[in-house]
Amino acid sequence: xxxxxxxxxxxxxxxxxxxxxxxxxxxxxxxxxxxxxxxxxxxxxxxxxxxxxxxxxxxxxxxxxxxxxxxxxxxxxxxxxxxxxxxxxxxxxxxxxxxxxxxxxxxxxxxxxxxxxxxxxxxxxxxxxxxxxxxxxxxxxxxxxxxxxxxxxxxxxxxxxxxxxxxxxxxxxxxxxxxxxxxxxxxxxxxxxxxxxxxxxxxxxxxxxxxxxxxxxxxxxxxxxxxxxxxxxxxxxxxxxxxxxxxxxxxxxxxxxxxxxxxxxxxxxxxxxxxxxxxxxxxxxxxxxxxxxxxxxxx
Amino acid sequence: xxxxxxxxxxxxxxxxxxxxxxxxxxxxxxxxxxxxxxxxxxxxxxxxxxxxxxxxxxxxxxxxxxxxxxxxxxxxxxxxxxxxxxxxxxxxxxxxxxxxxxxxxxxxxxxxxxxxxxxxxxxxxxxxxxxxxxxxxxxxxxxxxxxxxxxxxxxxxxxxxxxxxxxxxxxxxxxxxxxxxxxxxxxxxxxxxxxxxxxxxxxxxxxxxxxxxxxxxxxxxxxxxxxxxxxxxxxxxxxxxxxxxxxxxxxxxxxxxxxxxxxxxxxxxxxxxxxxxxxxxxxxxxxxxxxxxxxxxxxxxxxxxxxxxxxxxxxxxxxxxxxxxxxxxxxxxxxxxxxxxxxxxxxxxxxxxxxxxxxxxxxxxxxxxxxxxxxxxxxxxxxxxxxxxxxxxxxxxxxxxxxxxxxxxxxxxxxxx
Numbered sequence: 001x002x003x004x005x006x007x008x009x010x011x012x013x014x015x016x017x018x019x020x021x022x023x024x025x026x027x028x029x030x031x032x033x034x035x036x037x038x039x040x041x042x043x044x045x046x047x048x049x050x051x052x053x054x055x056x057x058x059x060x061x062x063x064x065x066x067x068x069x070x071x072x073x074x075x076x077x078x079x080x081x082x083x084x085x086x087x088x089x090x091x092x093x094x095x096x097x098x099x100x101x102x103x104x105x106x107x108x109x110x111x112x113x114x115x116x117x118x119x120x121x122x123x124x125x126x127x128x129x130x131x132x133x134x135x136x137x138x139x140x141x142x143x144x145x146x147x148x149x150x151x152x153x154x155x156x157x158x159x160x161x162x163x164x165x166x167x168x169x170x171x172x173x174x175x176x177x178x179x180x181x182x183x184x185x186x187x188x189x190x191x192x193x194x195x196x197x198x199x200x201x202x203x204x205x206x207x208x209x210x211x212x213x214x215x216x217x218x219x220x221x222x223x224x225x226x227x228x229x230x231x232x233x234x235x236x237x238x239x240x241x242x243x244x245x246x247x248x249x250x251x252x253x254x255x256x257x258x259x260x261x262x263x264x265x266x267x268x269x270x271x272x273x274x275x276x277x278x279x280x281x282x283x284x285x286x287x288x289x290x291x292x293x294x295x296x297x298x299x
Numbered sequence: 300x301x302x303x304x305x306x307x308x309x310x311x312x313x314x315x316x317x318x319x320x321x322x323x324x325x326x327x328x329x330x331x332x333x334x335x336x337x338x339x340x341x342x343x344x345x346x347x348x349x350x351x352x353x354x355x356x357x358x359x360x361x362x363x364x365x366x367x368x369x370x371x372x373x374x375x376x377x378x379x380x381x382x383x384x385x386x387x388x389x390x391x392x393x394x395x396x397x398x399x400x401x402x403x404x405x406x407x408x409x410x411x412x413x414x415x416x417x418x419x420x421x422x423x424x425x426x427x428x429x430x431x432x433x434x435x436x437x438x439x440x441x442x443x444x445x446x447x448x449x450x451x452x453x454x455x456x457x458x459x460x461x462x463x464x465x466x467x468x469x470x471x472x473x474x475x476x477x478x479x480x481x482x483x484x485x486x487x488x489x490x491x492x493x494x495x496x497x498x499x500x501x502x503x504x505x506x507x508x509x510x511x512x513x514x515x516x517x518x519x520x521x522x523x524x525x526x527x528x529x530x531x532x533x534x535x536x537x538x539x540x541x542x543x544x545x546x547x548x549x550x551x552x553x554x555x556x557x558x559x560x561x562x563x564x565x566x567x568x569x570x571x572x573x574x575x576x577x578x579x580x581x582x583x584x585x586x587x588x589x590x591x592x593x594x595x596x597x598x599x600x601x602x603x604x605x606x607x608x609x610x611x612x613x614x615x616x617x618x619x620x621x622x623x624x625x626x627x628x629x630x631x632x633x634x635x636x637x638x639x640x641x642x643x644x645x646x647x648x649x650x651x652x653x654x655x656x657x658x659x660x661x662x663x664x665x666x667x668x669x670x671x672x673x674x675x676x677x678x679x680x681x682x683x684x685x686x687x688x689x690x691x692x693x694x695x696x697x698x699x700x701x702x703x704x705x706x707x708x709x710x711x712x713x714x715x716x
Contacts, residue, residue, distance in 0.1 A: 032386060032395040055426040063414045066455075137409045138427055139386040139401075293389040296382070297313065 035293040041285050045141050052140055056148035060123070061155050075156035076163045079111040086111070086229050096230040101261055102171045109257040110228040112164055113186065116157040117193050117249060118218045120150040124197025125214040129204050132299045142292040143285065146201040150194050157186075164260065173261055181259040185270070188277045189252050195280035202288040205295055221247075227254040248273035248280070303398050303479055303510040304361040304384070310392035311354040311379050311534075353379040355534045357393070361512065363478070366505045368521040368542055369514040370549050371531030372556065372566045372677060377514045380531070381405060381483050384512065399478025399510070402428065406483075408468030413457035417448055417467060420456050424471045438474045445500075446470035466493060473500045480504060480511045498524070516677075518546050518621035550621055553661065557678040569672040573607040575664055578680040591682055593704075594689030596651035599662070599680075603644050607668035612646050614679075615663040616655070624655065624702060654704045655684045656694070 046053075065071045083104055090096045091103040098106035127149035128135065128142070135142065161182075168174065204210040222228055227250050244250045251269035258265045354376045361367050369377045382388045384395060385403035410427040411420050421442055425435040443449055446467040448459075456464060482501070498520055505511055505524060515521055521528060521542060528545035530538040532552065538545050556566065562576045579600040582591050591597045601612055612629040629646060639647075661681050666674040686694060689704045 028398075028400070030386075030397040030401065032383060032390065032397070034391055034393075035389045051432050052426045055423050059412055059415065059419075059423055062419070063412060066414050133406075134410055134427065136382075136387060137406045138403060140427065140429070296388045 037290065038286060039289045041143070041289065042141060046143060046147075049140050049144055053144045053148045053151065056144060057151035057155070060149065060152035064152075072159050075159040079108055079115045079160055080163075082111050082115075083108040090229050099231040099263070101173065101257075101263070105168065105171045105173060105261065106231070106257065107229055108164060108167070109260050110253050112157065112160050113189050113253050113256050114222060114225065114228045114249075115160070116153055117189060118222070119156060120153040120193035120197050121200065121218055121221075122214055123153060124149040124193070125200035125204055126211065127197075128201040128295065129208075129211070129299070135299055136296050142295060143198065143288060146198045146288070147194065149201075150190070150197050153193070154190070168261070175260065176262040178259045178262055178265070181265070182256060185252055185256040185259055188270075188274050189249070189256065191277040191281040192248055192252070195277070195282070195284035197284070198288045199280075199284035202284075202291050205299055206291065221249070225249045225253060227251070227257075245269065245272060248276040252277075301398060302360040302396070303363040303365070304512070305396040306360070306384075306393070307358050307395070308393040309354055309357040309380070309383065309390050309395060310352065311376075311383060311388070312391040313351045313353055352534050354383070354390075357531075357534075357536050359529060359536060359539050361510055363398070363510055364508045365527060366511045366513065366525045368525035368528035368545075369512060369531065370516070370518070370521065370528055370545065371537075372553070373568045373675065374533075374566050375531040376534040377531050378405075378483055379534075381481050381512070381514055384481055397479060400429070401479045401481065402472070402475040402477030403481045404472050404483065405481070407465055407472065411456055411464070411468060414455055416455055417452045417459070420467070421471055424468065428472060428475055429477070430475065442467075442470045442474050445473065445496075462493065466496075469493075469497055473497070473504075476509075478509060480509055482511065483514045484516065518549075522546060546621060550619070553678040554681065557661070557681055561676060561679055564676055566677075568675040569666065571673060572605065573610055573666050573668055573673045574604045575601060575666060575674050575676055575679060576604050577602040578662060578664060580662065580680050580682045590685045591653055591655075593655060593657060593684050593687040593694060594652050595687055596649060597653050599648040599650070601646040601648070601664065603646070603666065606643055607666075607673060609668050610646075610673075611667040612648075613665045613667065614648070615665075617661045617663060618702065619659045619661075624660070652689055653684065654689055654706075656702050656704075657684050657686050657698060659683055 064074075068074065070077065086107040087104045090107070091098065101109075124146040127145045131145050134140075134145075165175065200210060200214055204214075224247055226232060226244070232244070251266060251273045255265045255270045255273075257263065357376075357380065369380065371377050379388075381403065382405070383390050384397070385401065385405060387403075387405075408424070410424050412423065415423065421439065422432070422435055425442075426432070430438075443452065446463070446469075448463055448467055451459065451463065456467070459467070501511065501513070501524055511524075513521065513525060525542045527540070528538075528542040529536055530545045530549050530552075537552075538548050540548075556564065561578055567574070577600075579588075579598075579602075580591070581587060581598040581600070582589055583596055583598070599614065601614075603610070603612075610629075613626065615626050616624045618624055627648060627650075629648070639645075659681065660683075661678050663677045664675070664679045665672065686696075688694075690706045694704055695701060
C-alpha cells in the first residue's frame, strides 16, 4: 500500500485495543430472527423506551403550538365552537333533550371526550405513515408512535377539561365527589382510543385507503354516539339499545359527563364498555405487533 | 470470547408486491376484490409477485473491539445488512446474535424536527437513538462543543445552515457510546473539515474498544479505520479478509464489471430519469482511442439516454489505489464552455492539458437532475496515461510518488547552466 493515502498515524496501530468500555449494566444479548406471526406486547421494552414515547408526544405538542396565533387556545376552541353550533341546531331548533343539565354545558361535557377521541383516532391513524423516516432509519418499539400520538391528544384534553371545570360555576353547576371517577372513565376512553388508533395506524401502512376512511369514520362515529349531543330518552326498542351498547363510547361519554356534572352513572353499561375497551386495546395492539415488522419494507 | 456479532445464514427476500397500477402498496379495494374472486380464479400458473433476494446465506462473526468494513458495489446488500442488524427490518432466513447495546448511524439527523430548537432536537434525537434523558444531560455540553453550535442552541433548526445541521446531527450520534456501532456511509455528507472530524471521532470510538461495522465507498478511510473488511456482491459474502486484501479484490471486481458495456450495467443507483449509456475516453481534440498522453488534450464523451431538465454530470477520476484524484462537474461553468446546438444527448468534457501522472485510472460517473441523483456508475470507463510533455517540460521519470504535474516556472541562479 503506497504512502499517499490519508496519513496513517502508525502510533495508533501499535496500541493494543482497549477492553470494551464498561457500561452500566451487563451487555444484553439480542437475537434477531425472522418474524413469527402473532407476538404479544413487549411491555418491558415499552417501559424501557418510555422516555421516547414522552419525547415524541412532547414533540407533537410543541410543534403544534409553535408559530400558532392562539396556541393552547385551539384545544378549547374546537369543542367550544361545536358546543355553540349544537346548542343552536340540536337544542333550539331540533329540541333535543339534555335532561336537567343546561344544554351548552351538557354538550361541552360530551364534546370534550369526543374531541379527544376524534383527535386521537385521526392523529394516531396517520402517525405511522407520517413517521416514515423514523421507521426506516432507527429501531425502537413501533407501538411508541401511535401511543405518543394519542398521548399528545391527552394534553389538549387536559387543557379543555380545566376550562370545563372553570365554566361550570357559570351555570351554577358544581363538581361533586363523582368528579373523582372522571379520570377512571377517561382511562377507559383512552383504552378505546389507543386500541382503535393503533389498529388504524397499522392498517393505514398496508392499505393506503384508510387515510381517507379515517375522517369519514370519525364523523360517522359522532352520529353513532348520540350521547355526545343528546340524552337518550330511555324508551328505545331493544334493537336500538343493543346498537347503542355496541358502541362503547356511548356509555363512556355519558358516564364521563355524569361524573363531571353530577348525574346518574349506569354501571352495568360502563362495565360492558370497559370490557369492550380492554378487548379493543388488545386487538389493536396485537394486530399492530403482527404487522409491524413489515412496516420498514412497505412504507 | 463470545463474538459481539454473530451472523448465521442470513437471508432477506423482498416481495415486490404489484398493486394494480404497478404501485408498491395495495389498497383495501384490491385486497377485498382479490378475496372475493379467489374461489373463481383458476390456479395461477406463475406467481405474479417477483421475489428478490437482497441477502443470501450470509454468515460471519465479529469479535468485540474489531472494526470491520463492509464494501461492495451498489445493490450488493450492504445497507440491507445494516438494516437487519439495526432491527429496522426482519430477516427472511437465518439469525443474528448481538452482544451489547447497538447504536445505528444509518442517517444523520433522524427525527430532527425543523420547528424545534437545537437544544430540543438534541434531546429528541438522543432519545430516538436510544439515550436516556440522564445520559443526554450528562453529555449535553460535549455534544454542543463538538457541533460548535453554542450560539444557536435556541434557534429553530430550520434556520441552521446545512453544515451546522449535519454537525449537530452527527454530534448527537457520535456520543452514543454503544458497545456495537453500525455506520452506513454517514461520512459522505458535509465538508472536508467535518468529514475529518467524523473520522477522528470514529477512530477514537474504535480505540475505546467498541465494535464497529462500517459500510462505505470511501476506501481510503476504510483502510485507515478498519482491520478487516467483508466484500459483498449480489447479496452474498464474497470475501472476508484483512482490509487491504479485500479492497484489492473489490477494485479488481470493479474493473471486471467495467468490461460490461455501460448500457448493460445493472449495478447503478439513482432515480433513473437520465441514464449513462456510454462513456468514451479519447486522446486529442479529435478523439482517437488509446492511452492518453500526459500533457496533451483528451476528451470524455458521455452519452445519456435522455436529457433530464437541469442535468448535471459529475465525474471522478480515481487512481489505481481507489484514491480520488479530481472531480469535474458540468454545473460549474466558465466562458470557455460551449452549448452545442447539434447535440441533445451527449456531454463532452475536454481536458487540456491532462496533467495526471502515468498510470491506470478509473472514471466514476454521477448524473443529477433537480438536485436528485439520477444515475451513478462506478468504473464507467478505465484509461491509461502515458508519459509525455506537460506545459512544455518533461515529467519526472519515477512512478508512484507523484500524482500530477502543476504548471510552474523556475527562477534559477544565472551560473547554474
